[in-house]
Amino acid sequence: MPPLVEARGIGKQFPGVRALDDVSLSVGTGEVVALIGENGAGKSTLLKILAGVQSPDSGSLLVDGQPVRFRGVQDALGAGIALIHQELNLADNLDLAGNVFLGREPRRAGFIRTAQMHREAAEWLRMVGLNLDPAMPLSHLPIGRQQLVEIAKALSTRARLLIMDEPTSSLSARETETLFAVVRQLRASGVSVLWISHRLGEVKELADRVVVLRDGRNAGEIPDRSGIEHDTMIRMMVGRDVDRLARRPSHPPGEVVLEVEGLRTPAHPQHPVSLSLRGGEIVGIAGLVGAGRTELLTTLFGVTPAVGGRVAVAGRPVDLRTPRDAIRAGMALVPEDRKHQGLILEMAVRENMSLVSLWPESHAGFVDSRAERRLAEQMIPALAIKTPGDRQAVQFLSGGNQQKVVLAKWLALKPKVLLLDEPTRGIDVGAKAEIYDLVHRLAGQGLAVLFVSSEMEEILSLADRALVMHEGRIAGGLARHDLSEERVMRLAAGGTGRQSA
Amino acid sequence: MKGLALAATQVVRSAVSPKILGIIGLLAAVCLYTALASPNFLKVGNLENVVHRTALFGILSIGVAFVIITGGIDLSIGSVVCLVGVLLPWLLVDHGWSVPMAVAFVLGLGAVIGLVHGLLVTRLGLQPFVVTLCGLLIYRGVARGITQDQSQGFGTGYKGLRALATERFPIFGEGGFELPATTLVFLVIAVAAAIFLNRTVWGRYLLALGRNEQAAQYSGINTGRMKLLAYVMSSTLAAIGGMLFVLDINAAQPSDFGNFYELYAIAAAVLGGCSLRGGEGSILGLLVGSALMVVISNMINLVHPRYQNVEFAIIGGVILAGVIADELVRRAARRRPGSGS
Numbered sequence: 001m002p003p004l005v006e007a008r009g010i011g012k013q014f015p016g017v018r019a020l021d022d023v024s025l026s027v028g029t030g031e032v033v034a035l036i037g038e039n040g041a042g043k044s045t046l047l048k049i050l051a052g053v054q055s056p057d058s059g060s061l062l063v064d065g066q067p068v069r070f071r072g073v074q075d076a077l078g079a080g081i082a083l084i085h086q087e088l089n090l091a092d093n094l095d096l097a098g099n100v101f102l103g104r105e106p107r108r109a110g111f112i113r114t115a116q117m118h119r120e121a122a123e124w125l126r127m128v129g130l131n132l133d134p135a136m137p138l139s140h141l142p143i144g145r146q147q148l149v150e151i152a153k154a155l156s157t158r159a160r161l162l163i164m165d166e167p168t169s170s171l172s173a174r175e176t177e178t179l180f181a182v183v184r185q186l187r188a189s190g191v192s193v194l195w196i197s198h199r200l201g202e203v204k205e206l207a208d209r210v211v212v213l214r215d216g217r218n219a220g221e222i223p224d225r226s227g228i229e230h231d232t233m234i235r236m237m238v239g240r241d242v243d244r245l246a247r248r249p250s251h252p253p254g255e256v257v258l259e260v261e262g263l264r265t266p267a268h269p270q271h272p273v274s275l276s277l278r279g280g281e282i283v284g285i286a287g288l289v290g291a292g293r294t295e296l297l298t299t300l301f302g303v304t305p306a307v308g309g310r311v312a313v314a315g316r317p318v319d320l321r322t323p324r325d326a327i328r329a330g331m332a333l334v335p336e337d338r339k340h341q342g343l344i345l346e347m348a349v350r351e352n353m354s355l356v357s358l359w360p361e362s363h364a365g366f367v368d369s370r371a372e373r374r375l376a377e378q379m380i381p382a383l384a385i386k387t388p389g390d391r392q393a394v395q396f397l398s399g400g401n402q403q404k405v406v407l408a409k410w411l412a413l414k415p416k417v418l419l420l421d422e423p424t425r426g427i428d429v430g431a432k433a434e435i436y437d438l439v440h441r442l443a444g445q446g447l448a449v450l451f452v453s454s455e456m457e458e459i460l461s462l463a464d465r466a467l468v469m470h471e472g473r474i475a476g477g478l479a480r481h482d483l484s485e486e487r488v489m490r491l492a493a494g495g496t497g498r499q500s501a
Numbered sequence: 502m503k504g505l506a507l508a509a510t511q512v513v514r515s516a517v518s519p520k521i522l523g524i525i526g527l528l529a530a531v532c533l534y535t536a537l538a539s540p541n542f543l544k545v546g547n548l549e550n551v552v553h554r555t556a557l558f559g560i561l562s563i564g565v566a567f568v569i570i571t572g573g574i575d576l577s578i579g580s581v582v583c584l585v586g587v588l589l590p591w592l593l594v595d596h597g598w599s600v601p602m603a604v605a606f607v608l609g610l611g612a613v614i615g616l617v618h619g620l621l622v623t624r625l626g627l628q629p630f631v632v633t634l635c636g637l638l639i640y641r642g643v644a645r646g647i648t649q650d651q652s653q654g655f656g657t658g659y660k661g662l663r664a665l666a667t668e669r670f671p672i673f674g675e676g677g678f679e680l681p682a683t684t685l686v687f688l689v690i691a692v693a694a695a696i697f698l699n700r701t702v703w704g705r706y707l708l709a710l711g712r713n714e715q716a717a718q719y720s721g722i723n724t725g726r727m728k729l730l731a732y733v734m735s736s737t738l739a740a741i742g743g744m745l746f747v748l749d750i751n752a753a754q755p756s757d758f759g760n761f762y763e764l765y766a767i768a769a770a771v772l773g774g775c776s777l778r779g780g781e782g783s784i785l786g787l788l789v790g791s792a793l794m795v796v797i798s799n800m801i802n803l804v805h806p807r808y809q810n811v812e813f814a815i816i817g818g819v820i821l822a823g824v825i826a827d828e829l830v831r832r833a834a835r836r837r838p839g840s841g842s
Contacts, residue, residue: 303719327721341719344712346780355709355720358702365701409720 002065004029004192005050005081005161010059012045019045021216022059025194027161032183032193034207036200038237038429042216043196047163050194051083052076080160084150086169090138092146097121097134100153124152128182144175148182155191162186164195168202172290173493180206198455201489204228212236234457238429250443250464250480254279256315257448258331258417260300263309267295268472272309275467275474277417277448282439284463285452287492292472293452294336297419300450301333302326314416327356332410334403336421336452342406345395349387350376352394352405357412379408384434400431407438418442420451424458436462456485470494520774520827521786527823528793531800539803545678549669551792551799552680556687557745559791561766562773563694564738566787567731569770570698570711572779573622573629575732577636578739578766581611582759584640585743590653590753600662604744611740612733614640619732623725637763645755654752666748683745690738695784707731711779761813768820769794793819 003026012020020042027033037043048054050061052070061068063079070076073083090099097114098105100121106113121134128148138146147167154162168176183193183206197203203210210222210233220236222228257279262272273296277283285293298304300311302320311318318329326333335341343352354361354372361371376390383404387397394405403423410418423439424432439462443449453459459466466478468491475491478484535542542548561578568575585607592603614636621632655663665686669679698704710717710724717724742762747753773790775782797819801812808815 301719322721322723323719324721324723333719335719340713341715344709344716344780346712347709351705351709355705355717355722358705362702365703367700367702367705 001029002062003027004031004064005194006062006065007046007050008060008062010046010049010056010061012042012049012054013057019216020049020056023213023216023218024059025211025218027192027194029160029192030187030190032187032195032206032208034203034210035194035196035213036198036203036210036233036237037213037219041213041219041237043213044165045216046213047083047165047194047196050076050161051081051163053083077157077159080158081163082154082157082159082161083163084147084154084165084167086165086167088143088146088150090146090150090153092137092139095135095137096125096130096132096141096149099138099149100124100134100156102153104157120156121152124156125149127155127185128152129178129185142175144171144178147171147175147179151182155186159191161192161194164193166196166198168197168199170289173288176202200230200233203233204230214239250282251280253281253464254446257313258300258450259310259312259315261310261312263296263299263311264307265292265295265299265472266304266307268292269307271471271473273474277450279416279446279448280443282443282449282451282462282464284459284466285450285469286454286456286459286466286488287469287475289454290471291469291492293469294421295472296469297333297421297450297452298335300326301331301419303333327413327415330416331419332356332413332415332417333419334406334410334421334423336425338399338402338406338426343394343402346393348391349380349385349394349397349405350390353379353390353408353412356409360413375408375412379411383408383438398428398431400427400435403427403431403435404438407435411442416448418447418449420449422453423451424453424455456488459483459488460485468492518774518783518786519830521783521789523826523830524772524774524786524789524793524823527819528789528796531793531796535796535800535804538800541803542799545676547799547803549679549681551795553683553749554795555788555792556681556683557742557749558762558765558769558795559687559788560690560738560742560745561762562769562787562791563690563784564735564742565763565766566770566773566775566782566784567694567707568629568735569767569775569777570707570779570782571728571731572711572714572777573728573731574633574767574777575618575735575739576630576633576763577614577618577640578735578742578763579759579761580637580640580644580763581614581736581739582743582746582762583753583755584644585611585740586747586753586758587644587648587653587755589744589747590655591648593659594653594655600659604662607744608737608740611737611743614740615733615736616729618736619729622732623728641755644758648755650755652752652754653747655748656751659748663748663751666745683749686741686745690741691784691788698782698784703727703730708780708782711781713780765794768816772820772823 006026008024010020010023023042023046025046035043045054049056052073052075055070061070068079091102097118101117106116118134125132125134128151130145130148130152138149141149151162167179171179186193207228208225210228212219212221212233214237219239222232255278256276258277260273260275262274264272285296287293295304299306300320302322302325305321311320313329313331318325320326339345350372353376357375358367361368380387380390385401385404387401394402397405424435427435439449451462460483463483464480466483466488468475468478468488470492475494478487565575565578589603589607592598592606593600618632618636621627622629664682666683668682671677671679706717706722706727710722710727714724743759746759769790770782770787771777772793773786794816797816798812801808801815
């Protein structure tokens with residue numbers, strides 16, 4: 001029997017980049033296949049080709065063994081292939097039924113047949129474990145359950161292959177469990193799932209087979225469940241053993257620089273958080289998405305002011321009600337969302353770098369453009385930023401270089417505490433290593449670094465010590481010699497962090 | 502000295518973007534056409550009038566440009582012009598206020614109006630469109646109410662004060678081109694605005710928050726206060742404009758004085774390179790944009806007087822053509838290789 005969907009020798013070229021080169025992949029009926037690879041490996045492009053969003057330059061697609069050519073998403077849907085995007089494509093002003101049948105509403109003479117639509121929607125919602133009133137507004141559901149609505153919507157198109165692009169990236173642990181249960185149930189009923197994930201633990205838990213891409217080519221395949229192991233997957237993804245992230249020596253910690261006592265964030269006011277940070281220390285905050293890690297950083301930085309607690313920087317108590325207060329106290333934040341919070345994309349490298357030091361360097365309010373130029377001339381080589389010049393708009397820089405510009409902006413102020421939120425999200429391996437080196441160098445100069453990361457590798461390789469958050473509180477701290485993936489995961493899931501085995 | 506020359510060329514190079522060159526070209530084309538089609542265009546009196554009106558509308562458009570740069574809009578300008586325009590003669594003539602008192606009052610009133618707009622936008626989070634649309638209605642209504650809809654003017658008095666708007670300086674000797682005093686007022690305001698926008702920290706903050714308010718906040722910029730400042734500048738410059746308009750014309754009919762002036766100002770700003778999405782704008786562009794609006798109107802008067810009642814349609818068409826051309830150029834630039842995906 002031919003596989004349900006097969007891609008043979010797919011090639012795709014974008015201006016300046018070869019996104020896919022002779023890539024093949026197949027998904028059988030009732031199979032859950034995980035597609036993994038580093039950023040830029042070509043996963044998303046392959047998904048888009050399978051779902052008819054883009055067409056391949058070369059190679060062929062087969063459904064049930066028959067060659068097909070998709071001219072658009074509608075063709076792919078007709079062949080039973082539905083793509084669920086990473087960001088949900090739902091209208092939160094409509095009810096559940098309206099979302100399930102968005103664009104395909106059962107109608108008569110232009111009027112929606114509401115009763116029929118609700119009846120049918122209820123059935124599809126039940127299939128994904130949502131026993132809810134289809135007339136309920138979508139906005140009443142938490143994000144994880146909205147994802148299930150998206151799946152119900154895909155199923156209602158009679159999809160035989162569901163393609164999911166990082167479906168768990170914004171889900172809580174419990175929501176992820178529900179999603180997995182639904183996927184298992186779908187598999188049992190003969191629906192196939194092709195699924196991109198960066199979370200190898202989830203891949204191990206759910207996938208029947210793993211396909212690995214690297215630099216736009218097939219980099220290996222793990223054909224059966226028993227072979228799905230962390231190290232194997234990482235080796236295939238990276239193309240070599242994982243020594244690239246070898247631990248660097250930590251620096252002897254200095255005086256306490258940041259002291260947080262009973263800090264209560266608006267997101268989790270019932271859980272006061274306390275921690276202290278010494279100069280030269282790099283502390284990682286691990287935990288699942290939604291554990292309150294970003295909120296802790298934004299509260300420390302005065303973006304979302306605290307509802308209680310005390311913070312002292314270098315022994316001096318500070319009142320953090322705006323980012324300005326935090327900056328004045330010697331703190332800097334490299335935010336999670338680089339493009340919206342970190343940079344003015346249309347402005348030049350030079351202007352982005354000087355944005356926070358503009359005022360202290362100014363004379364009676366006038367910009368000191370010489371100081372501004374000096375800063376750029378000093379930072380670009382110091383951080384090895386690849387840019388045609390300091391007047392280049394930062395939007396044309398790669399993710400890694402953009403992140404370095406954000407760092408340079410803060411370094412101009414010589415902060416005492418550096419807060420980093422997902423410092424290497426969306427950044428390729430090479431730039432990642434450079435950023436780790438840089439953070440280490442800064443810690444060596446006495447800077448206290450507090451970083452949030454969802455990447456286990458990042459926590460394990462960068463942190464001198466880790467704090468693990470769970471549902472708004474710090475579930476535990478792990479000193480460097482206690483730091484292991486299992487312990488972190490245990491704490492993140494609400495356990496005690498002690499190894500039972 | 503060399504450094505100064507270098508700085509000067511830098512200022513010019515950064516101010517004269519391709520976009521502004523395009524609009525200068527359009528202005529030149531309209532001027533050339535009008536000059537060829539009507540013998541009156543190049544007459545000294547007409548040129549003086551064009552320069553004079555460009556200065557007056559230029560002042561309004563500099564004001565609104567600050568708000569547009571923050572990503573907002575100010576629709577109340579025409580009504581502020583009207584309110585100030587009728588209040589000034591009303592206070593002076595009907596109520597016998599002293600000149601300094603009355604001038605300080607109307608300009609202060611402009612600043613307060615801007616402050617209220619700014620507070621409603623930044624503190625209460627109301628949409629600039631709604632706030633200033635209500636302002637448009639309120640200030641005109643108030644102006645008409647105060648004056649009982651009676652036209653206000655200075656009669657034959659206040660020559661000294663009116664000289665601010667009516668004086669002409671014969672810079673080319675007797676009978677030659679005489680520079681209107683309003684041009685000097687405009688130049689002072691324009692130079693100050695250009696320095697503020699391009700050379701001070703606050704100007705940079707305005708441009709930054711117009712592009713990305715959240716990133717500006719994360720960089721410790723008090724974005725609320727900067728926006729407030731923009732609204733205050735807009736309404737204050739509208740008040741200065743209103744004062745000059747009434748000093749010049751010597752008659753303000755409350756029901757139509759300043760009508761649609763906000764749209765002239767916004768149109769000039771857009772033509773001059775301000776993006777309504779915020780974060781972009783140059784003072785030189787505003788000058789050229791204002792001049793273009795005035796010259797088009799002048800062209801219709803001189804060359805096609807029969808079409809005077811479709812003046813708005815012609816102006817609208819020219820602006821639309823300019824914006825479409827700009828968008829097409831932008832798209833072509835984006836398709837160029839090497840400029841990102």
